[in-house]
Amino acid sequence: MTRTLGVLIFPDFQILDIAGPVAAFEIAARYVPGAYEIKVMARIPGPVASSSRALMVAEPLTDAPLDTLMIVGGDGSRTAALCAHTADWIRAASGRARRTTSVCSGAYLLARAGLLDGRRVTTHWERCADLARRYRKVRVEPDRIFVRDGDFWTSAGITAGIDLALALIADDLGEDIARAVARQLVVYYRRPGGQSQFSALVEMGGRGGRFATLLDWMRERLAEPLGVEKLADKAAMSPRHFARRVRPS
């Protein structure tokens, strides 16, 4: 059974929003031949410029049923969301699809098409407040890598599209295949859901990667007791200073 993944792009889309999921589905289809077919579509087909100026080639919008409809994000998402023709097509394509998904600010196009009213969703952390303000009926969850609400799956920013795709693959083909895909992509499978936690970890990367080294060291010792004294010593800090530095502000 071949599932068609139909991805909508538009001028100034974010190329990594699409490339992450596409790579994941492509690799899943190596493990389960024929599992997925990928269609890249745009309202104006042909070469479409991403926000990086790198060009991808899109097919025309299809009226054929898709298994999974995916709307990517990017700088152009708010402009694309204003196009009535695009919104009409998204509504119709979503109605024909088994599931509807968005990556990053692709959620704006789904929201504008009225498909997210009453649903729990997420988007890029920088856009969550704005999305919630513009679309009052949408329940934005800012602290998630992706959110599933029935047949609607939305993801956080950019690389979170990879996590979303791995979850969709797990749903279709099982956890083992999804984990094998993650290993091929060299990404963590089941990344922590919380973007605020994620941000705190990023902060800890710090100048000179002091805590990055510590985190590596901790990962090697997950089965050992790691008290604050031991961690502080490894980070060459006093326990008190260490505890103050690693506590998210």
Added chain:
Amino acid sequence: MTRTLGVLIFPDFQILDIAGPVAAFEIAARYVPGAYEIKVMARIPGPVASSSRALMVAEPLTDAPLDTLMIVGGDGSRTAALCAHTADWIRAASGRARRTTSVCSGAYLLARAGLLDGRRVTTHWERCADLARRYRKVRVEPDRIFVRDGDFWTSAGITAGIDLALALIADDLGEDIARAVARQLVVYYRRPGGQSQFSALVEMGGRGGRFATLLDWMRERLAEPLGVEKLADKAAMSPRHFARRVRPS
């Protein structure tokens, strides 16, 4: 000062190998306007099919100097490495560039062009042994996300290209910009270097994500003492069983 990133693609390239770095450089240029310009090139310009069948549009190979030459990987890398014209261009372009980089199996093209002899490099974990066998003078380090050897930077598989790009950006524009880019991309800055450690963590994702939940929980409590008893309890296992399960096999 605008740095030109020239990325070489070829039939059956891996689209995520290029999209990851491109997105990182694109976003860095939002923080430092004009910092980077991206050129996607191929020996046969025009639409080039990736291994996912999604198409990117490439310009002809340039004779103008590039700041950074980047060779991506993918299923087509070994075939592309056999093209003498491509190898000649890579040698010349590398000679004119400030630095030469590869993502994933892009290292095969650099190796074939003779540019990696005597150098420490890395590639996708699945290809490390093969690369070392084919190119005896290349010192392959299998357990790294990326390796810098002078002006040559090579990365591990697929998404490791993002980590490589962040390191290049940090080298050019400083750690703060690179960290801001990571935050926009929703990726960890300074991911653990070891792919074997990485693989062990992936394994721990396990069926049903039992350890994934535990890892989340641990990340929230980095400043607390986390003894094996407490971790085992959280994972609903006996300490002995837990220690056996989390120890990489």
